[in-house]
Amino acid sequence: MRIVLMGAPGSGKGTQAQRLVTELGIPQISTGDILRQHRKDGTELGKRADAIMAAGKLVDDATMLDIIRDRVAQPDAQRGFILDGFPRTQAQAEGLATLLLELGTPIDAVVLFEVGAAELVRRISGRRTCSLCNKVFNIYSAPPSSPASDCVAGSSEHQLFQRKDDQEDTVKERLRVYEANTRPVLSYYSDSGLLRTVSAEGSPDEITKRLRAALAASGAGASTNKARPARRAAARKRAATRKPAAARARARKSVRRKSASKTARKTAKPAKAKRRVPRKPAKRVAKRKSRAPRRKSKR
Ligand code: AMP
Numbered sequence: 001m002r003i004v005l006m007g008a009p010g011s012g013k014g015t016q017a018q019r020l021v022t023e024l025g026i027p028q029i030s031t032g033d034i035l036r037q038h039r040k041d042g043t044e045l046g047k048r049a050d051a052i053m054a055a056g057k058l059v060d061d062a063t064m065l066d067i068i069r070d071r072v073a074q075p076d077a078q079r080g081f082i083l084d085g086f087p088r089t090q091a092q093a094e095g096l097a098t099l100l101l102e103l104g105t106p107i108d109a110v111v112l113f114e115v116g117a118a119e120l121v122r123r124i125s126g127r128r129t130c131s132l133c134n135k136v137f138n139i140y141s142a143p144p145s146s147p148a149s150d151c152v153a154g155s156s157e158h159q160l161f162q163r164k165d166d167q168e169d170t171v172k173e174r175l176r177v178y179e180a181n182t183r184p185v186l187s188y189y190s191d192s193g194l195l196r197t198v199s200a201e202g203s204p205d206e207i208t209k210r211l212r213a214a215l216a217a218s219g220a221g222a223s224t225n226k227a228r229p230a231r232r233a234a235a236r237k238r239a240a241t242r243k244p245a246a247a248r249a250r251a252r253k254s255v256r257r258k259s260a261s262k263t264a265r266k267t268a269k270p271a272k273a274k275r276r277v278p279r280k281p282a283k284r285v286a287k288r289k290s291r292a293p294r295r296k297s298k299r
């Protein structure tokens with residue numbers, strides 16, 4: 001199952017993606033996280049992306065597509081994945097479609113998280129990440145528990161920090177970039193009938209419920225996935241054993257020929273009936289003729 005989560009920075013895609021990972025057993029692919037890891041590791045790409053990310057701009061499409069091509073080829077992504085933060089431009093969306101077409105694994109659902117501008121700013125400015133376990137919190141709406149029982153690094157407290165690009169000036173630029181480059185991608189997906197929109201305001205649990213409903217409506221939900229394995233396997237078998245286009249065209253032609261000869265046989269019957277019709281009146285006329293002279297002779 002391949003899911004794309006779309007939405008402005010701060011719309012909660014990351015939080016919901018983490019929940020889906022547990023529910024569906026497929027990985028979250030966050031291009032922001034991948035770039036941050038490169039930065040941390042000091043790779044060439046990390047160094048190149050550093051200034052771009054700090055300014056709230058976008059890393060070039062070719063680089064991003066290379067990252068995605070490598071990531072979806074990894075073993076844990078063979079059953080599906082949740083894309084978070086990709087695609088962000090029309091070129092990325094088209095590149096992704098081409099890549100998945102080559103792999104024969106198309107996108108199952110695209111979900112847009114919709115949040116008002118004021119709420120976006122509040123969420124981004126309150127966002128903190130644990131430098132030990134990478135978990136994301138919000139000091140206003142989802143603060144970490146203290147002491148921390150869920151820090152995978154085993155620490156009794158999360159070590160929170162604010163991302164450089166979550167600071168006010170960069171946030172404004174990221175929102176501008178989203179409107180200019182990413183919003184147009186939404187019509188690309190709504191035109192192809194894949195896009196579902198959920199309101200991403202309210203508690204994380206409420207949003208998860210809406211997300212599940214949107215995925216189920218797209219045929220990509222967790223319950224749908226469990227309930228219909230046989231049907232999906234049969235559909236895959238049908239697709240795999242489908243005749244090539246030329247053979248299908250020949251089969252259609254032969255069906256048309258058969259039905260044409262059937263019609264010809266049907267139209268032939270009324271013709272026989274027609275031949276019988278004149279015989280009856282002919283007999284009656286003959287009878288009347290034969291009676292007529294007898295009456296005359298009586299007079
Ligand atoms: P995120 O954590 O998804 O908000 O991403 C953080 C930053 O990484 C963005 O502001 C961009 O600079 C960069 N980035 C992440 N994903 C992409 C992408 N798909 N295309 C271009 N730049 C990206």
